[in-house]
Amino acid sequence: MDLSNIQGVMVIVGPILLAIAIAWAMLHNRGSRKDVAHTEAATRERYDQQDREDKARQNGGVA
Incomplete structure (x- = not known):
């Protein structure tokens, strides 16, 4: 060759x-459906936590 x-x-x-x-x-x-569902739930919780922190910051530190 x-x-x-x-x-x-x-x-x-x-x-x-x-x-x-x-x-x-x-x-x-x-990922398995369980892994995807866990990731989605954790993401929603993190967004909710960030939203609460942002609202508290806008209200002068009072949540």
């Missing part, structure tokens, strides 16, 4: 392997 044949194989096989690796990572990086 000369260099041009190896490069030809790499040009064809490389993107295929890359696409497979990206697809595998996307499928295995998803």
Whole structure:
């Protein structure tokens, strides 16, 4: 095999392997419904806490 044949194989096989690796990572990086629900609840609580702090600051420190 000369260099041009190896490069030809790499040009064809490389993107295929890359696409497979990206697809595998996307499928295995998803959180479970429980994890997503926990994250959403924590985010809502943090926003509520920040909102209470902002209102207290606007009212002169009285919540």
